[in-house]
Amino acid sequence: MPADSTQEPGIPGDRDQGAAAGGRAAKGRRRKTRSARRKALLVTAWSAAGILVLGGAGAGYLYFKLNGNLKSVDINQALGSDRPTKVDNGSENILVLGSDTRAGGNRKLGGGTDDGSARSDTAMIVHVYKGHKRAGVVSIPRDTLVDRPSCTDTHGTTHDAARGVMFNSAYSTGGATCAVKTVESVTGIRMDHYVEVDFTGFQKLVDDLGGVEVTTTKSIKDPDSHLDLAAGTHTLDGEQALGLVRTRHGVGDGSDLGRIQLQQAFIKALTDRVRHLGVLSNPKKLYDLADTATKTVTTDSDIGSVTDLASFANGLKGISSSHMTMVTMPVQYDSADANRVLVDHTKADQVWKALKSDQPIPKAATEGTATGSAKDVVSSG
Template sequence: MTTLGPRRRDRLTAAAPTRHGQLRKSHPVAGVFRLLGIALAVVLVAAVSVGGVAVWQVTSSIKSGVKLTDSSGKAVQPPPEIGAIDGGVNLLLAGTDTRTGQGGQFSNKADQAASSGAGNNDVTMLLHISEDHTNATVISFPRDLMIPIPACPRPNGGTVGATSVAMFNTTLSRGGINCTVLTVQKMTGLKIPFAATISFDGVIGMSDAVGGVTVCLADPLKDPYVGLDLPAGTATLQGSDALAFVRSRHGVGDGSDLGRISNQQVFLSALSRKLTSGGVLGNPVQLYSIAKTAANNMELTDGLSNPSTMVQIALALKDIGLGNITFLQYPTASDPSNPNRVVPIASSAAVLNAALVADKPIQLSGQIGRAAELDPNATAVPSASPTPTPTKGGKTPTPTPSPTATAAAEAPVVLPSTITGQTAAQQTCSKRSN
């Protein structure tokens, strides 16, 4: 169900972006099958944290219990209370394009032939929570990124050999989620102990569970490949409409996968604001629904299968201000060998990787994504920490330290301008290229 409201949009001036990683146009039917491979991993960040918060809030609301004793009358000691996880967290989130077990619109023979089994990781994000639990970063890795892939153990035994260059989104089908983890570890230098995958059904269920997500559209979004035709303004999306919105490529930006990543960041930042300020975290029914949907539609690695771990990660996230939650795209440029693919910008990636490995706070200095612009009608969003005020075009100035900041507070690492993204506090609108 889609709820729309008229809204005036004052166009922000920005330079037209280069079209890195733009895919070839094709017959609409073939395009639909390919676009079905864009699963929504963006809600996974919320799913992991909110699912844990749901368990935590339910258990914390239980009334005092009867004291138990053993046969000698000695009190039986309860297990220790669960607190936030010690130290930082690196959690890989992958959206699989598999049609296996999806049913519904993905159950026909053409869909099953297009992708079955593990599928490809057409959406991949890495959640990094700092050691002191004061900031979080979500890094999106383009599906068309051409990189070396290390040797990966097969889920059922044996090994898939390393390759000097291949598309990043083949890692899941090559060796399961473990192969995707090993590849991202090689790219970033981080150790990643937690990982999960989510399917199409999980995306639909998550958006329904939160009661829909309201997004801003600077331009009409018309994308027949995913079945969306939305006017400019605001739209509250849930169910299949939410899935179609974040899968859309032809309706946003320059038609590239990089534009789609930017559009997903618009959705995810709006979702983050709803979770923190829209009453979701205070609604036990919604929290339980989110946790149940996550459990039914996510495949978790061993490190996440323990409910206590989910709760601990949630507790590490719950007090991070929106201004300290950053969504960014791994830095890329056009592949000289193929204009429809992208390669890492080594110098920019090195700065980002070093900041993540050293657990330094980061600050964006470049543009917001190519399929987004700042909402000129936005109202201020409360943040737990000072948030830089963005200027037109998405530039984020160096923040002035708060007078109450402690001397121990670290100055953020200012990322190169080739790294695009936004914070959860920045209210943005999806757009087409100028």
């Protein structure tokens, strides 16, 4: 949920490395993990609006099996040079999308028809500060009206620009490349990486983790999302977790903004769960997590192999939920349509300027903007 205070990036000497999944085991067992790393796949997981990336450093058929699970998109080739300049200050920007595909197993979870179409149900810009000890996460409401630039998808098809369309139409129109180009057009910030997570994979991943504990301050009930939670502490299984991050009618004002606040709270709980889950001592659980995760994500081609993904994820494992500032892109309700929001450009520019400069997001950037009335409804258990 949106942070209440400005956080400083990159504290040197941060010792909060914890027992991340695939990272170190609990204190007192660090020497044993060296042997485990040689014998099993190294799994490092870190999540922000649903990012959870796992990679391996194993060998033999396990490596090739996991590598074969991964799907990647060559964003750089598709977009070419018509992009913001990369800022070389040690930081990284990652666009994370939760895809609402209507094909196969996702039909039951997402509703609609099995027509193979897809939408970006969740979108977050994850800014990893220099030193990789802190992160700033900016959620982009899917109902935001934006000017979508022309873009060429990975199949070589060019899609015309469009004015005043919903943000998530970029993905449904031209896939990952169009989504990335739209985000770069709106923010002026180059996305260094792209990670996409789908519904079915997200649900199974939570189940493989043994559930995620959250506390709700009020009851949440939404038949459309198959969610019925009383106020209190719960260990959510995969179906419940998916219902929580998708509900927009169970709590708050029924807008996408309220759903975003629930998503941000769940991501923090998921991050803590992963960091404190010691799986290196259980090779079977380790492999199941890696197998599910590599089937779940689609990435840009720069991190499109198990070894590259592991290296990338390993650099993020020091970021705990307490070192994540989570906000929503500054928007205002559209007076002409209660179901849409408009970018508050003056305040949003403060956010983009801060991220470009690798600086904390100022509190003033989100004050007085539209909210979803679901803040503090969910927290880590």
